[in-house]
Amino acid sequence: MKILGISEGSHDAAWCLVENGEILEAHHAERHTRNKNEKWIPAKKLPGWDVVIGHENKERLAERRREAGQDPQPKNIDVDYEYNHYETHAWAGWATSPFDDCDILCVDAIGEKETAAAFQVRDGVFTQTWEMKYPYSLGLAYSAVTAGLGYKPMEEEYIVMGLAAYGDPQYWHFVDLYLENCHKGIELPKGRPEDIAASIQYAYETWLHDLVKLHCKHKNLILMGGCALNCVANSKIYGKNIWIMPNPGDAGSSLGAAARHYGKKLNWKGPYLGTNIDRTLNPREVASYLSTHGVAGVANGRAEFGPRALGNRSLLADPRLDIQDTVNDIKRRQRFRPFAPAILEEYSTKFFSGPMNEYMQFVAKALHDYDSVTHVDGTARVQVVKPDCRSVIRPILEEWYELTGCPMLLNTSLNIKGEPMIDTLEHAKSWEKRYNVKVF
Amino acid sequence: MLNHGKKDIMSKSSRLLITSGCSFSDPKYTIYKDHNIEVWPELLAKELNVELLNVAQKGASNDYISNSVMDAVVDNLDREIIVCVLWTGSNRLNFFDVDGHVLTSNSESININESLRLRHKALRDYMLTNDEFWDENFDLRAVNFNLRCVWRLDNFLKQHNIKFYHTHVYSPCAGIVWIAPYYDDDITENQLLEQMERERILIENTPKNRYFSYDYFKSQPYTKNMKWTEDVSMKIPNNGHPNQKGHESIKESFMLLMESNQLPYDGAHMSSMENFVYD
Numbered sequence: 001m002k003i004l005g006i007s008e009g010s011h012d013a014a015w016c017l018v019e020n021g022e023i024l025e026a027h028h029a030e031r032h033t034r035n036k037n038e039k040w041i042p043a044k045k046l047p048g049w050d051v052v053i054g055h056e057n058k059e060r061l062a063e064r065r066r067e068a069g070q071d072p073q074p075k076n077i078d079v080d081y082e083y084n085h086y087e088t089h090a091w092a093g094w095a096t097s098p099f100d101d102c103d104i105l106c107v108d109a110i111g112e113k114e115t116a117a118a119f120q121v122r123d124g125v126f127t128q129t130w131e132m133k134y135p136y137s138l139g140l141a142y143s144a145v146t147a148g149l150g151y152k153p154m155e156e157e158y159i160v161m162g163l164a165a166y167g168d169p170q171y172w173h174f175v176d177l178y179l180e181n182c183h184k185g186i187e188l189p190k191g192r193p194e195d196i197a198a199s200i201q202y203a204y205e206t207w208l209h210d211l212v213k214l215h216c217k218h219k220n221l222i223l224m225g226g227c228a229l230n231c232v233a234n235s236k237i238y239g240k241n242i243w244i245m246p247n248p249g250d251a252g253s254s255l256g257a258a259a260r261h262y263g264k265k266l267n268w269k270g271p272y273l274g275t276n277i278d279r280t281l282n283p284r285e286v287a288s289y290l291s292t293h294g295v296a297g298v299a300n301g302r303a304e305f306g307p308r309a310l311g312n313r314s315l316l317a318d319p320r321l322d323i324q325d326t327v328n329d330i331k332r333r334q335r336f337r338p339f340a341p342a343i344l345e346e347y348s349t350k351f352f353s354g355p356m357n358e359y360m361q362f363v364a365k366a367l368h369d370y371d372s373v374t375h376v377d378g379t380a381r382v383q384v385v386k387p388d389c390r391s392v393i394r395p396i397l398e399e400w401y402e403l404t405g406c407p408m409l410l411n412t413s414l415n416i417k418g419e420p421m422i423d424t425l426e427h428a429k430s431w432e433k434r435y436n437v438k439v440f
Numbered sequence: 441m442l443n444h445g446k447k448d449i450m451s452k453s454s455r456l457l458i459t460s461g462c463s464f465s466d467p468k469y470t471i472y473k474d475h476n477i478e479v480w481p482e483l484l485a486k487e488l489n490v491e492l493l494n495v496a497q498k499g500a501s502n503d504y505i506s507n508s509v510m511d512a513v514v515d516n517l518d519r520e521i522i523v524c525v526l527w528t529g530s531n532r533l534n535f536f537d538v539d540g541h542v543l544t545s546n547s548e549s550i551n552i553n554e555s556l557r558l559r560h561k562a563l564r565d566y567m568l569t570n571d572e573f574w575d576e577n578f579d580l581r582a583v584n585f586n587l588r589c590v591w592r593l594d595n596f597l598k599q600h601n602i603k604f605y606h607t608h609v610y611s612p613c614a615g616i617v618w619i620a621p622y623y624d625d626d627i628t629e630n631q632l633l634e635q636m637e638r639e640r641i642l643i644e645n646t647p648k649n650r651y652f653s654y655d656y657f658k659s660q661p662y663t664k665n666m667k668w669t670e671d672v673s674m675k676i677p678n679n680g681h682p683n684q685k686g687h688e689s690i691k692e693s694f695m696l697l698m699e700s701n702q703l704p705y706d707g708a709h710m711s712s713m714e715n716f717v718y719d
Contacts, residue, residue: 010719068716
């Protein structure tokens with residue numbers, strides 16, 4: 001039976017098709033409509049299905065929206081079944097994880113009437129152990145500060161996280177924001193944006209630490225919800241085996257909805273589940289081009305399902321050069337924003353110290369001098385590229401290492417700020433022409 | 441290019457950008473003329489589309505910079521003013537010649553009479569050659585004096601409700617002889633460590649809660665925003681001053697400062713916020 005999981009209505013709509021435990025495909029709507037953070041799925045793009053599963057209970061959601069004074073959410077795709085918001089988050093995490101028994105912590109802005117939840121999984125049975133109720137919300141607090149600083153809430157929280165490294169957490173009262181209704185925003189103190197960013201980041205790290213301590217005692221921990229993208233906070237959880245599905249936000253809940261309906265683990269092979277660009281790529285040619293030009297794009301194979309470009313829709317650059325501003329300018333990003341390195345697994349511990357994995361979900365301390373891939377606080381969000389990685393980035397890195405002796409490349413998403421990632425070959429060709437950067 | 445939201449930075453019609461600094465900001469500096477370089481105040485005024493009053497002076501000390509801005513503001517109090525300052529190193533002391541030209545402790549004006557030149561030269565030679573002149577206490581006094589200049593201007597502009605964006609050419613501690621007695625090009629790792637330790641001691645010993653604010657060091661991310669100080673491609677060859685690319689970079693730094701400072705101070709975030717943070 002083909003199970004189509006969908007997530008739409010609020011932000012970052014997505015769909016995922018599952019059959020007999022195999023994930024056949026998974027897509028972000030924005031990459032098809034080219035509208036960043038697209039709320040709605042373009043129906044004509046959907047594949048054939050037997051049953052459609054929604055990622056949240058729209059009736060309970062409508063009740064909460066009424067209570068909050070929000071307009072009712074319009075409808076788009078009709079669903080056959082729907083599960084609760086945090087249930088589908090938890091299932092997306094567990095069904096793709098290497099764990100059987102574990103604790104799951106889901107934190108984001110708002111679900112239906114809840115804003116966070118914790119689960120225990122023992123012998124395949126899910127038990128909810130804790131929840132936080134609207135209007136109190138850790139994610140909303142972070143988003144309210146994001147909005148207050150002039151960034152887009154529900155989209156640019158990662159910029160605030162990056163900005164935080166430049167500041168000092170001076171506004172200690174932010175730690176109490178979980179006791180306030182931040183849904184309509186909050187008034188920020190007069191002060192430097194970087195200090196405000198550092199303060200909300202500090203508050204979130206404190207909350208996360210406390211929640212893990214209180215509700216997640218099992219050594220296996222799964223983090224889900226949009227807040228699980230906070231790689232700086234994730235890195236401060238110690239003594240746990242941690243799994244974060246590479247698309248932990250609401251888009252990933254389309255997979256969670258399908259998994260919840262399927263009721264068993266899925267055959268997780270990695271995040272390369274989107275649109276396929278089937279063309280020949282010569283890794284040596286890419287490495288050689290990078291060594292002479294410094295920057296090159298890659299659009300090859302299936303697109304990543306998740307916010308991180310992990311090699312198939314990537315803009316790569318030579319980290320040995322002082323190239324951060326160049327790449328930020330190509331991408332029209334603020335110059336303070338850091339870039340991540342992708343490194344051959346064999347050399348990862350030589351160049352970085354601390355937590356890191358193949359999905360850029362943690363930050364590790366840099367042990368090298370490549371400033372372009374090191375944030376101002378001396379850390380980097382490392383992508384460890386294993387020998388069995390299914391992306392073209394592995395052979396490119398191998399050739400790059402052979403050519404230069406450097407085992408890493410700067411890896412950022414193939415897009416410009418405010419636009420969705422490149423999806424099809426046509427997008428790639430158009431991008432290449434528009435921004436004058438070769439795309440392989 | 442970066443979207444700076446420049447329309448919001450200055451809104452009234454009678455607008456004036458006042459800038460000051462040392463040779464890094466002064467278009468009269470000979471080498472800029474030789475290279476036909478447009479300095480950052482001119483670039484900034486163009487980007488903001490406002491009238492410019494640049495009172496920067498090559499060789500200026502921070503005392504001079506602070507005073508020059510105050511004078512310029514007092515003369516234009518009927519205008520909507522925004523002030524941008526690029527502070528210089530703390531090792532400068534200024535004197536004035538008969539025509540009001542600036543003499544500094546480490547450079548000579550060409551427009552001075554012989555008597556003044558000799559007196560200035562004697563003092564300058566004494567300062568540069570007499571080891572007893574330079575010690576930890578002198579540096580402490582020098583840094584304090586320079587921070588007081590920053591504090592004084594900051595408070596003056598606050599009293600007049602004038603927007604003020606400022607950053608440093610160097611750290612206020614850089615160029616102080618006791619801290620940095622070595623030339624950058626020849627410096628060894630041990631000397632660098634010694635220098636860093638001296639800077640730490642100086643910062644820690646600088647009296648807090650008076651003129652000192654940690655922001656004066658930390659809000660001037662000269663190692664990041666002012667990247668040209670480390671980047672040879674942003675400097676005029678064989679000269680520490682910024683080339684055209686360097687001036688563009690300084691201008692960008694000020695635009696970023698304006699953009700980021702504007703939001704919390706102006707309450708602009710309230711108008712840009714949607715009804716609900718999460719829909």
